[in-house]
């Protein structure tokens with residue numbers, strides 16, 4: 325298989341991990357997603373950009389299963405997932421970061437990660453049943469939780485409640501919670517929204533470091549960041565794919581400049 329090395333340590337293959345075909349989402353008469361054919365290759369860092377209301381979040385909702393499609397198909401890892409539930413998609417390997425809202429503030433850091441780890445491989449609604457698992461499975465789950473806590477740098481604060489964490493550690497926990505679901509693809513909807521320049525850089529560094537083996541799909545408004553991070557960029561406009569390419573190709577694309585970048589970059 326052809327391998328291509330990018331500027332980061334991540335490596336991209338030719339194999340598509342996610343593919344949408346003629347994807348359509350209508351809200352009444354309004355078409356929010358308009359015949360989108362998207363292909364993301366395994367290992368890619370793909371940013372989705374576009375003006376407000378372009379349909380970026382709607383596209384994520386279709387991929388994660390939060391919204392049913394109006395028409396078209398979604399394939400993940402070569403298999404059709406168009407009608408699978410969100411939890412079935414998580415078990416297939418599609419993780420979605422909801423930032424802080426994924427975290428239970430009253431539980432400890434370790435409990436949060438463990439709960440997320442427990443939720444895969446079984447029906448999420450069987451959380452009570454999962455408390456009564458055989459001991460070897462219990463140990464395996466604890467080991468896995470510890471490895472994730474190490475990976476995201478939270479081993480030292482594992483027994484603190486999530487509410488007591490400093491801001492930066494909360495972001496680490498959020499990424500730990502996503503990682504605990506063992507994803508192959510992670511969707512991030514504006515992970516740096518409202519952050520200072522410093523916090524933005526820290527969060528991005530963390531995502532790049534911890535999720536180096538995952539395919540990343542990220543909605544981001546900060547164009548400079550998008551240009552720096554992406555292997556490829558997809559530009560949405562009025563629900564349609566306006567352009568797709570490497571950062572260099574997108575920067576030079578006249579349609580993008582006319583419709584979007586010209587108005588965005590001051």
Ligand SMILES: Nc1ncnc2c1ncn2[C@@H]1O[C@H](COP(=O)(O)OP(=O)(O)OP(=O)(O)O)[C@@H](O)[C@H]1O
Pocket residue numbers: 351354356374375376377378379380381382383
């Ligand atoms: N549940 C809904 N019902 C009706 N219209 C919706 C719904 N969700 C989204 N829309 C509309 O679909 C369009 C696309 O919205 P979406 O949130 O996907 O855009 P976006 O590109 O993520 O925008 P932003 O950058 O502002 O977050 C918008 O016009 C929005 O008002």
